[in-house]
Amino acid sequence: MTKTIISGTTQFKYEELEEERKSFGLTVFPSGQVVFKTPKKAPTAERQAFLLKKYPWVQRQQQFFKQFRPKSQCFTSGSDVLYLGRRYQLIVNTGKEEKISFAGSTLIIGGEKNVQALLIAFMKARAERVFAERLQVCLKLFPDYVGEKFSLKIRQMKKRWGSYLKGGTIALNIDLIKAPKRCIDYVILHELCHHRHKAHNKDFFALLEQKCPHYKALKIELERKVLG
Template identity: 30%
Template sequence: MSNQTSIELQKDGRTLTLYVIRSARKSIGLQMREDGTVLLRIPNRLSARALQDFLTREQTWIWQKTEQMQSRIKQRETTGAIPVEQLSSRDLDQIKEKIGSRVAYYSKIMGVTVGRITIRNQKTRWGSCSSKGNLNFNYQLYYLPEELLDYVVIHELAHRRHMNHSADFWAEVEKYCPDYKVQRKRLKEYKLV
């Protein structure tokens, strides 16, 4: 990113690197990526002096917030999945069968058709649906509680009616997964490996 610079903060012999990203926003925001990278998003018009004043004034808050975010990331459960390169063809067949059977079950009761079903090892997604109705699922879903697998399947099948995340889309999800908000929140507690 060309609009990215970095700043280092020091505390008790520790160094925190903040990657500063300027954009058309109105406020300053702090974000931590899954890999631990800390982003400080700031308005384009914020002067270097104003940024330095903010860092000086809010240094304690920045350290606290960063430590909280790091703790939250560490606490997230892993799926318990076997690394994909260690899976046998039998394991892969079982994974495909389990996910495929949930897709078949829900596509029938939801009254939607699907194209190809692919099982992959995406680093950031549990599933996706193309405009042609092809579905991709992360193999790690196999290792999650069944209700989370079902939520992801229902979510992707709802895209067969609404290729967005509109109110209509979420209403469709809710018809088949009334507690989808709970499942969605639970799913965020897991990290892909």
């Protein structure tokens, strides 16, 4: 449920989610959206007091993410294409057969009329292959998962890089193909930790730090390289 808190000059909107939990949780997404998770029985006064106390932090997070506003992809010759952390110059060969390939620091596409469709299909195919490879690499850090089955789904997501679904399925944002492999690994490791700990509690973060000691730096790098 979308709500607005107002106190003096303080005013911001947030999504409130009531859950079976013992403490409050607050998340600011790269889009600037604020999600507030609260115990179902928490009094309204306690909820508002928590939000007002956290408001300066919310502002800092929103300002931080404003640095990395997403840039729309251009599909004309000379524009940039981001792939696995590197920028490539897009070269469109008008009138050539429909194909796409890397050549040094360029990405060459034939068939000007279908440039957008070709590039999207190419990136999706690359994402399927690369994400599957990285999942296998990351699973080696979880020997206790041996024998369990995990699968991947690739989605367009606005609010998150990945999500752990039921039955060992991990959904990954297709835009992750723009990030370096170490950042892709961080997201996959994050979701694999949810196989053991569903909530973002201290046990979850202890496991994440064990499997990915530099996860905080990788999260910042991911935001900067893909959203910047």
